[in-house]
Amino acid sequence: MPAAAKMRHIEISIRSGAKRKIFLVSEEKAHAIETLLQNDPDDTNDLVDVGEIFPKLNDPSKLPAITFRGIRAKTGLTQKGVAERLGITQAEVSKIESGKRSIGKALAKKIEKEFKIDYRRFL
Structure with missing residues (x-):
């Protein structure tokens, strides 16, 4: 591959x-x-x-993915680093950033806890 x-x-x-x-x-x-x-x-x-x-x-439907990607820009983390902090895979981070996977409420709450960003921005 x-x-x-x-x-x-x-x-x-x-x-x-x-x-x-x-x-x-x-x-x-x-x-x-x-x-x-x-x-x-x-x-x-x-x-x-x-x-x-x-x-x-x-496009309001793209804002959660854009905001999620902004976390990496702000923190300087890799996709793998964000994934580890949230307890998800790097592949899931990639799908979220590209808009192929939505962010559910449970994950949004983890993001809020880990990165101090209001979870409602991801829903």
């Missing part, structure tokens, strides 16, 4: 007032964002809605 290819992600930090959000994006998307910002960073007439660059952010 061939080894799984690792996709390299770039961390993008977006600030809005005092709030800061961190996104992990593919290199391709990071370069597209960089190109958009380099064209004319002072021209506010050409602002781009974050939903155009990250369409999944506008």
